[in-house]
Amino acid sequence: MQPTVSSFLTPLALKTAGAVLILSSLIDLLFMLWFPPETLVLEGNRWWLYATSQLVDRGLLPLVGIAFVVAGDWIKIVSTEDGGELGNNWRIGTFSLASLLGLIFILIIPFQLITTNDFKAQDLKKIGDEATQVQQGIKSNLQQIDALSKDKVKEQLAAIDKELASGQSQGERLANLQLNKLLLTEPKKFAQKAEQNLQVQKQKREAQVSTRMIQTGVRTSLASFLLAIAYITIGWTGLRRVLK
Template identity: 25%
Template sequence: MKGSNISPVPALAAKFLKLSGIIMVLFAIINSMLLLFPFNLGDIEWRLNFTTQIIERGILPILGIALMFCGYGFEEILGIAPPQAKVSWSNLKFWIYLLSFFCGIMFLLLIPLHISTAVAQSNQNVEKLNEDAVIAQKQLEERLGQRESSLASLLKNNQKLEEYISQEQLSKEQLAELEKFKNNPDALKVRTEEIRTQLTKQLEQNKQKAQQSSQLTAVKSSVRIGLTSLLLASCYLTIGWSGFKGSKSKVR
């Protein structure tokens, strides 16, 4: 008599909860599978993007499972749930528990994969920054050499020097510096060396800042995604273990 006068609304609500949960889980599985394509495990950026998105979307199946078990709970409260002595492979709960175990193990394995990938990308970025710094230093040397050579040639020709001064809007400090270079050619070399030292120091500082930023990004990503994956793994494993353990205790 317990389930003879059940209102259709609560019964439908229980079914809709289970249906919503199933759709949410299937939606998460399909989207996760699509992330694999195009498959390129050897690419660091692909691996980092894949692990990050999988872990960030890992909460969706949990919500789907929660909705499903809310539906099962309503059915038991209403007395319309069929009696089940144990969880078998023909039962949807069995596959949910199995999926939870699989997801728990997967998220545990994703932790070292993501951390190693984040570190590898950081090292790759640092190497690229070092290469760019070498190129920038070479370009700086070439520009300074050209500047010193052109100024030295200009200072030796009074006519060209006067034309240069008349064409360029030079400040008093610049005019005084040109006069100094003309009277003392070694002063030009000294000034060039000062500029080289200053710009080289600036390039080195920019490189170090970029390297520190890349390394900090890798650390933040490793901590955030790693802890998130650990929490997801513990939740999924708890669901799977509780389900199978609970079904065994009922059989006893």
């Protein structure tokens, strides 16, 4: 079959676009790992967790690139006489890359689940420890109030009432003054209110940790599983045919 312009340009365009997608996604991934956001604290396994998450988030582009390359190769095979015989080396390379990425995505799944579960336990423990410290601070405040003389209590209340009456205190300062007044006048009620607020904040933070870990671990693992199936299907099927 005499090759036409379209039979030459179409596979070339697909292969070029595929190669650009593969290389650009890998370059983008390298830059994301080398220059992570400054707001992230990445130490030890947290860096690896971030790295695998970024790899999964960008795992579709190389897959599309490989698909373009394979499609371009198939068009060349059916449109030229020598298309099926030339280029076996790069075909092996393409399918080997797909197989390697498939293996990487398979290995990411247990790592994501185990690591996110460990971090969840660590974060929940940290929240519990901080709540315990706050509770100890509340008890310490109550003990300090009990140790104050009545005259000292009256003196502090007078200072607080004067500042409240001036109307100059706003926002956080106003809230703190009101809490201090409650602590001086009704310490038991203050302790009860502080404990309730502490429990609400603790539950809110624990829910945020659980939600974040589900999004990071389960979502990334499911996406990694789907990508692994796609890469392995293309890579292993292609290698089996090329190496026959």
